Amino acid sequence: xxxxxxxxxxxxxxxxxxxxxxxxxxxxxxxxxxxxxxxxxxxxxxxxxxxxxxxxxxxxxxxxxxxxxxxxxxxxxxxxxxxxxxxxxxxxxxxxxxxxxxxxxxxxxxxxxxxxxxxxxxxxxxxxxxxxxxxxxxxxxxxxxxxxxxxxxxxxxxxxxxxxxxxxxxxxxxxxxxxxxxxxxxxxxxxxxxxxxxxxxxxxxxxxxxxxxxxxxxxxxxxxxxxxxxxxxxxxxxxxxxxxxxxxxxxxxxxxxxxxxxxxxxxxxxx
Amino acid sequence: xxxxxxxxxxxxxxxxxxxxxxxxxxxxxxxxxxxxxxxxxxxxxxxxxxxxxxxxxxxxxxxxxxxxxxxxxxxxxxxxxxxxxxxxxxxxxxxxxxxxxxxxxxxxxxxxxxxxxxxxxxxxxxxxxxxxxxxxxxxxxxxxxxxxxxxxxxxxxxxxxxxxxxxxxxxxxxxxxxxxxxxxxxxxxxxxxxxxxxxxxxxxxx
Numbered sequence: 001x002x003x004x005x006x007x008x009x010x011x012x013x014x015x016x017x018x019x020x021x022x023x024x025x026x027x028x029x030x031x032x033x034x035x036x037x038x039x040x041x042x043x044x045x046x047x048x049x050x051x052x053x054x055x056x057x058x059x060x061x062x063x064x065x066x067x068x069x070x071x072x073x074x075x076x077x078x079x080x081x082x083x084x085x086x087x088x089x090x091x092x093x094x095x096x097x098x099x100x101x102x103x104x105x106x107x108x109x110x111x112x113x114x115x116x117x118x119x120x121x122x123x124x125x126x127x128x129x130x131x132x133x134x135x136x137x138x139x140x141x142x143x144x145x146x147x148x149x150x151x152x153x154x155x156x157x158x159x160x161x162x163x164x165x166x167x168x169x170x171x172x173x174x175x176x177x178x179x180x181x182x183x184x185x186x187x188x189x190x191x192x193x194x195x196x197x198x199x200x201x202x203x204x205x206x207x208x209x210x211x212x213x214x215x216x217x218x219x220x221x222x223x224x225x226x227x228x229x230x231x232x233x234x235x236x237x238x239x240x241x242x243x244x245x246x247x248x249x250x251x252x253x254x255x256x257x258x259x260x261x262x263x264x265x266x267x268x269x270x271x
Numbered sequence: 272x273x274x275x276x277x278x279x280x281x282x283x284x285x286x287x288x289x290x291x292x293x294x295x296x297x298x299x300x301x302x303x304x305x306x307x308x309x310x311x312x313x314x315x316x317x318x319x320x321x322x323x324x325x326x327x328x329x330x331x332x333x334x335x336x337x338x339x340x341x342x343x344x345x346x347x348x349x350x351x352x353x354x355x356x357x358x359x360x361x362x363x364x365x366x367x368x369x370x371x372x373x374x375x376x377x378x379x380x381x382x383x384x385x386x387x388x389x390x391x392x393x394x395x396x397x398x399x400x401x402x403x404x405x406x407x408x409x410x411x412x413x414x415x416x417x418x419x420x421x422x423x424x425x426x427x428x429x430x431x432x433x434x435x436x437x438x439x440x441x442x443x444x445x446x447x448x449x450x451x452x453x454x455x456x457x458x459x460x461x462x463x464x465x466x467x468x469x470x471x472x473x474x475x476x477x
Contacts, residue, residue: 054356059388096309097356260313 001025003226006251007213017223018064024227027266028067032105032134035077037218046087054099067266071104071134079118095129101258104134108145123156132162132257146172162257182254186215187225195232207245274338277331284315297339308333308351333362338369345375352379361390367399374402384411393424409436416458437465
């Protein structure tokens with residue numbers, strides 16, 4: 001089973017995780033820039049964080065045979081902090097980098113006017129840099145948040161086929177599936193989405209334009225839940241080709257739209 | 272290494288016109304180098320060049336872009352390194368000996384040697400490292416041994432290795448021996464040569 005985790009915060013994970021992921025078949029990851037738990041108070045800490053996403057972390061991943069790419073953005077939570085908003089002016093430099101395969105995570109947290117502005121502005125940056133966009137959906141007031149997200153995406157003029165709307169569930173999937181956007185599901189130990197529920201969603205909606213990620217970070221999360229979802233699919237009667245589509249070919253197709261996905265010379269790609 | 276040789280080596284890139292245009296652009300519009308430097312690998316490729324050995328296509332293309340600047344090479348190298356990803360940083364380090372600069376960019380070597388990214392440590396020990404003061408150079412050589420970087424990357428190793436480096440290598444060898452671990456063959460050979468050639472060196476009993 002070859003696995004591409006399209007959303008995982010490896011900066012917050014240990015080398016034990018990299019070892020276990022590689023052993024489980026994870027060959028490639030995308031690490032979106034996001035909130036780090038502790039609020040940041042200056043632009044400079046973002047610079048160091050972004051540098052790490054295109055410098056040290058890919059090197060660390062490479063030691064375990066895992067290919068690492070990143071998405072870069074000012075996240076919705078910190079878009080509300082005037083001390084962090086100048087990060088928006090730094091982004092163009094990072095959006096030119098080889099390892100940056102999308103703008104993200106952008107979207108809504110509390111649906112404030114500041115978040116509106118950062119979201120729309122960063123969708124415009126995605127269009128200007130010919131990059132896809134990874135869109136986080138809020139954990140509170142989620143259904144209305146997803147509706148508002150889709151309205152902003154439509155208004156931006158970005159091709160919906162270049163937008164991944166993430167952290168969906170049984171309720172919100174219905175809002176997104178006919179928009180042309182890609183559907184992301186974060187499989188978590190307790191919250192968000194579980195492997196058995198994910199299998200039910202795949203039965204209902206098929207495997208097209210669906211991405212499964214672990215979204216593992218500094219909270220209680222598990223980088224092997226992508227693999228667990230693949231195994232649950234097989235037990236439920238999905239074919240190995242179905243699993244390969246969801247866990248490998250779909251993320252490759254989505255991020256491949258950046259023209260920057262580099263999966264050359266990776267071992268074990270035959271699944 | 273010369274810019275001329277790198278240019279000749281890049282004749283076969285998939286899109287030679289992009290590189291020609293980028294080099295002309297940088298010569299007349301130096302500020303354009305930031306974006307051109309970042310996109311060079313996507314346009315030119317990343318594979319190893321058959322000649323010169325040890326260079327990749329993206330490193331050579333980026334080094335050429337730096338040499339094409341009309342002036343301000345040190346400031347440009349510093350800025351491209353500061354804002355570069357790991358591959359861009361490495362290309363800046365490899366370009367340093369080709370640029371009309373003095374020792375101004377030595378702080379970039381210090382930064383690279385401080386990292387644990389072995390590709391950067393290796394690239395910092397090329398010919399430009401002749402500007403690096405001896406204590407920092409010795410530490411960097413020792414770091415190569417420590418992290419498994421082949422000593423072949425170190426410019427002028429034979430000419431510059433001294434008794435103090437021998438003492439540091441011998442100390443590492445003693446620790447490795449005590450831990451039941453071995454030294455890389457190239458480091459053991461260097462230690463043998465230094466031990467034989469410099470009687471003033473004190474090598475602890477292993």
